[in-house]
Amino acid sequence: MNGLFSRTKDLQASMDGFIDRVEKAGLIFFEGLKAYFSGKMERFEEYTIELTELESKADAVRRDIKYKLYTHMLIPESRGDVLGVLETLDDVIDITEKVLEHFSIETPDIPEFLREDFLDLAELSYKSVEELAKASRAFFTELKLVNNYVNKVHFYEHEADKLEKILKRKIFNSEKIKDFSKRVHLRYFAEKIAFLSDEAESVAERLAIYAIKRRI
Amino acid sequence: MIQILFYLSSGLFLGWSLGANDAANIFGTAVGTKMVRFYTAAIICSIFVLLGAVISGAGASHTLGKLGAINTMSGAFIVALAAAFTVTWMTKAGLPVSTSQAIVGAILGWNFFSGTHTDISALTKIVGTWVFSPVLSALFAFLFFHIIKFILDNSKIHLIRLDSLTRFGLILAGIFGSYSLGANNIANVMGVFVQSSPFKDLNLGSIFNFSGVQQLFLLGGIAIAIGIFTYSRKVMMTVGSRIFKLSPISALVVVLASSTVLFLFASQGLKDILISHGLPSFPLVPVSSSQAVVGAIIGISLAKGGKNVNFRILGKISIGWVATPVASAIIAYVALFFMQNVFMQDVFIK
Numbered sequence: 134m135n136g137l138f139s140r141t142k143d144l145q146a147s148m149d150g151f152i153d154r155v156e157k158a159g160l161i162f163f164e165g166l167k168a169y170f171s172g173k174m175e176r177f178e179e180y181t182i183e184l185t186e187l188e189s190k191a192d193a194v195r196r197d198i199k200y201k202l203y204t205h206m207l208i209p210e211s212r213g214d215v216l217g218v219l220e221t222l223d224d225v226i227d228i229t230e231k232v233l234e235h236f237s238i239e240t241p242d243i244p245e246f247l248r249e250d251f252l253d254l255a256e257l258s259y260k261s262v263e264e265l266a267k268a269s270r271a272f273f274t275e276l277k278l279v280n281n282y283v284n285k286v287h288f289y290e291h292e293a294d295k296l297e298k299i300l301k302r303k304i305f306n307s308e309k310i311k312d313f314s315k316r317v318h319l320r321y322f323a324e325k326i327a328f329l330s331d332e333a334e335s336v337a338e339r340l341a342i343y344a345i346k347r348r349i
Numbered sequence: 350m351i352q353i354l355f356y357l358s359s360g361l362f363l364g365w366s367l368g369a370n371d372a373a374n375i376f377g378t379a380v381g382t383k384m385v386r387f388y389t390a391a392i393i394c395s396i397f398v399l400l401g402a403v404i405s406g407a408g409a410s411h412t413l414g415k416l417g418a419i420n421t422m423s424g425a426f427i428v429a430l431a432a433a434f435t436v437t438w439m440t441k442a443g444l445p446v447s448t449s450q451a452i453v454g455a456i457l458g459w460n461f462f463s464g465t466h467t468d469i470s471a472l473t474k475i476v477g478t479w480v481f482s483p484v485l486s487a488l489f490a491f492l493f494f495h496i497i498k499f500i501l502d503n504s505k506i507h508l509i510r511l512d513s514l515t516r517f518g519l520i521l522a523g524i525f526g527s528y529s530l531g532a533n534n535i536a537n538v539m540g541v542f543v544q545s546s547p548f549k550d551l552n553l554g555s556i557f558n559f560s561g562v563q564q565l566f567l568l569g570g571i572a573i574a575i576g577i578f579t580y581s582r583k584v585m586m587t588v589g590s591r592i593f594k595l596s597p598i599s600a601l602v603v604v605l606a607s608s609t610v611l612f613l614f615a616s617q618g619l620k621d622i623l624i625s626h627g628l629p630s631f632p633l634v635p636v637s638s639s640q641a642v643v644g645a646i647i648g649i650s651l652a653k654g655g656k657n658v659n660f661r662i663l664g665k666i667s668i669g670w671v672a673t674p675v676a677s678a679i680i681a682y683v684a685l686f687f688m689q690n691v692f693m694q695d696v697f698i699k
Contacts, residue, residue, distance in 0.1 A: 274506065
């Protein structure tokens with residue numbers, strides 16, 4: 134029995150560590166974009182590398198958790214749900230990484246008058262990830278709080294959605310941007326940033342359902 | 350020896366059937382949801398059923414003895430056979446049948462056949478307990494559910510840790526459940542043989558005394574264990590879907606509640622304590638573990654808000670309270686007639 138408890142302690146630590154990484158990915162995503170929008174390219178590139186490393190570590194942790202859950206026959210009732218949550222959380226990390234990577238490769242030129250909106254959009258997406266991480270922690274330890282956090286994810290996703298539309302209208306209505314191709318390029322990045330909050334929302338919805346299933 | 354084993358065979362068959370069916374009441378969800386391995390469950394269940402039967406089995410079987418003291422081996426053979434037949438038959442018909450009710454009916458059949466006076470007070474005590482036990486089980490389940498829910502809501506136990514704690518809890522509850530099952534239900538299996546048992550008390554030294562009744566119960570316990578190992582896996586795998594799917598923690602509540610009921614109606618020690626403090630005590634009566642489980646599940650449903658309670662199943666159970674003993678009594682009566690007049694065996698001594 135002692136063996137069982139020590140084994141589960143490791144696993145518990147891995148799971149908590151994985152959720153910490155999700156939260157950190159959101160934070161690096163936001164700080165990276167902040168650096169990009171203020172023209173600090175060197176710092177931006179540092180964040181991009183950091184996020185790439187974090188993503189591959191998170192992948193390894195997730196695989197390890199999956200392996201342990203199956204070999205030790207743990208939580209048979211909610212194993213599928215837990216793996217589902219971890220996999221979709223991993224997708225969230227992937228998206229943060231991909232967005233920074235695209236910025237790094239394509240280096241879109243963000244006009245001065247749009248920077249604040251872009252930054253706000255990045256912050257809303259980051260906040261949705263932050264609340265998602267809290268919801269995931271609650272799912273493992275304090276079920277009754279899951280819904281509070283899920284509602285906050287919904288809120289930030291909705292706000293991000295609104296801002297995304299405003300931003301896209303500004304992009305296409307402004308006289309300051311001459312090339313159509315540039316407008317499309319900017320729209321693409323607005324959508325990419327907002328997509329992070331969409332993904333956070335879909336994971337949050339899964340969590341809400343799994344939380345109901347887990348109630349005794 | 351062969352004659353003794355032949356006469357005991359009907360009781361041993363009842364024991365086998367009890368092991369096959371009732372072990373699932375204790376470990377069904379735990380094994381069905383893969384929280385506990387079948388062999389772990391089977392070993393624990395067998396050991397503690399045996400211990401319960403040998404250590405605490407006397408109380409409930411004493412009550413059955415008061416109802417009808419079957420005084421020949423061939424009579425006891427027929428009584429147990431009639432009960433076994435009724436259980437098998439009603440199980441096939443899909444009715445929630447209880448060995449306790451079948452054996453009581455068969456004893457009544459013997460009483461009628463032999464012209465023995467039936468102790469009405471013992472009978473009302475037994476029947477009253479049948480009605481009371483699922484109700485009590487529902488109450489316990491309601492209470493335990495709220496206690497566990499309160500603990501879970503107010504302690505931040507990680508899902509993974511909760512998983513190990515639940516497994517540990519299911520095993521502990523299983524130990525308690527198996528002991529209670531053995532203590533309470535061995536009377537159904539071997540109770541009718543107590544009067545006519547040929548086993549002599551064994552004294553090993555001055556401290557260790559192994560009575561003839563305990564030897565009989567040991568044999569019955571072994572039959573139950575064989576039932577557990579040979580057939581209960583099948584029942585365990587289907588027990589979840591049979592009533593409805595329970596989560597491992599709900600299963601823990603169900604096992605605790607139903608086992609507490611079985612224990613209360615079997616423990617001589619507890620009875621003595623209650624009496625010595627001037628408190629009302631529980632009669633020692635064999636009750637149905639399946640019906641206690643159904644009671645506990647209803648208790649949980651009520652605790653959850655009572656939306657999904659299937660009250661028809663209660664109707665079915667109450668039909669069983671009447672139909673099972675009546676059917677069993679008639680079968681016993683007819684079989685005793687044949688045993689006496691065709692096979693020329695003394696089924697009772699005047």
